[in-house]
Amino acid sequence: MFLHAFKSHFDHKVRTDNEWTRRVLLMAQLKDQPRLTSPATATAVDIYCVHKDMHNLCVAPVTSILNSRVRDSHSRRQKYQITFWHAFLVFVRRFNATLVSNSLLGAEFNKTYPTNAARNNANYYFNYHTKLIAQQNALADRGASSYRVAVNQFSDIRLITFAARLPQAVYPAVSYNSTPVEVDTTVADEIDILTEYGLNVTAQDQGTLCSASWAFAAAKAIQILNAVPSDLTPLNYSAQSLIDCAGMSTACTTQVPQIAFDYLTQETGTTLIPEEDYPERNNSLQGMCVPTMAAGGIKLDTYSKITDGDDAAVMRYVSSSIPVIVEYNPATFGFMHYSSGVYVPPVRARASSSQFLVVVGYGHDTESNLDYWLCINSFGDTWGEEGFIRIVRSSAQPIAKGAIFPNSIGVVTM
Structure with missing residues (x-):
């Protein structure tokens, strides 16, 4: 998936940076993207995906990727941030995609998680199942399967x-x-x-x-x-x-x-x-x-x-x-x-x-x-x-x- 390709290309260590998260969210709003989450609560465990025609194309920890450490000068770090976000927006524009957060799963299906660990675990399986959903629907698109699947109230738990x-x-x-x-x-x-x-x-x-x-x-x-x-x-x-x-x-x-x-x-x-x-x-x-x-x-x-x-x-x-x-x-x-x-x-x-x-x-x-x-x-x-x-x-x-x-x-x- 393209986000994972980006992560490989910009192979840096992950760190939490609330200030950079705020800037990312601000850029998303300036680019007429939907508000992803509150800057006050945004963390590196938030998971997002590109959503198109009711099918999840991919999902990955966007803030984790965008918050990667660049050890060189501030200017080089700023250049990396802009380059990454520009490439990301090019993909969104090209495929007419929309950014969505898995927090929407909780809102739509009335899901709450008692601890951060439980939420992170739910995020992981939501991510995992989203990839399997894309694979199964690709089979259906090719006529290799007779049914389709979609995200639902069970997507955040293990089989x-x-x-x-x-x-x-x-x-x-x-x-x-x-x-x-x-x-x-x-x-x-x-x-x-x-x-x-x-x-x-x-x-x-x-x-x-x-x-x-x-x-x-x-x-x-x-x-x-x-x-x-x-x-x-x-x-x-x-x-x-x-x-x-x-x-x-x-x-x-x-x-x-x-x-x-x-x-x-x-x-x-x-x-x-x-x-x-x-x-x-x-x-x-x-x-x-x-x-x-x-x-x-x-x-x-x-x-x-x-x-x-x-x-x-x-x-x-x-x-x-x-x-x-x-x-x-x-x-x-x-x-x-x-x-x-x-x-x-x-x-x-x-x-x-x-x-x-x-x-x-x-x-x-x-x-x-x-x-x-x-x-x-x-x-x-x-x-x-x-x-x-x-x-x-x-x-x-x-x-x-x-x-x-x-x-x-x-x-x-x-």
Whole structure:
């Protein structure tokens, strides 16, 4: 990357120089560049990159490079500073690029760091992931990959940390699942349940500290099934109520959607409550259960399961407008930073984790010539394709794992 090339060319030791940092920031403003950060807080650990057309082209410690020591005369030092900055601005002008700071990541995703060491660590992995993002998108540009990636709320942590925050699910020994409803054995060539019924369903955000996709997937599947036959405008229903009241001690670690379904079908008087009546906490962290009887709650009568590896069954139920929840391994760089296209996972992931997705459709992508599953995730609508992901549909990589779906909706009696 060009900044690293500059650093090699001007190979000097790094030092912190707040006065020079102020001059650099002033020059940036004079050259009609955006304000990078406050001169009072600028230090050699700030990391910047050149950003163009929504893709990060490079990232490096700019202040570290610009603050390099020149041991000769003051005039030679001044000449070096001007030469470096001039070359940098030439690049920015030529590629119509914009300077951005990784502090924007914190602003956009509400990130704070308790110590300078934590912030520096986040900067390092943001830098590292930005380079990998550029490499993956270069493959996509050449047609060598079917999907693109982008900076998101996970870009400042290691992949192994991301995987650890989404530990493998642990299933209960007892299940109260029922016989599935009968559906047509003839399946559609392609379907999107949401488009088919004109449903405006958005991806919710489980946050980055609680592995609660089981609750969000359960709530979303019930929400969609309830809206399909009646053409109702689908409300968001409270995953937080499931986390608090059904999750028990593993609500933010290894819990599964079946526990939510068991809670709603086996506990007397329980309903899935609208989110406005039981709002989400910050990062979906578990709190005390507050039993609530709210108008508009959904009563789940029964649920059913699908055998692992039976993608044909997943297709049959989705084709019949029944959303199916599946367990998926998110512990890959591609899934972590997925932005668009048809995601094709590596044959072997470096780690095993669990994220529950709701399959709401399937189809064929003409650009990549790949079949795909259309799934809604719970990483918010800034991740992926507005919160959705298209995953390659292949017999070699079946999606049916821990597959479960709401079978029938009951009548709420108040």
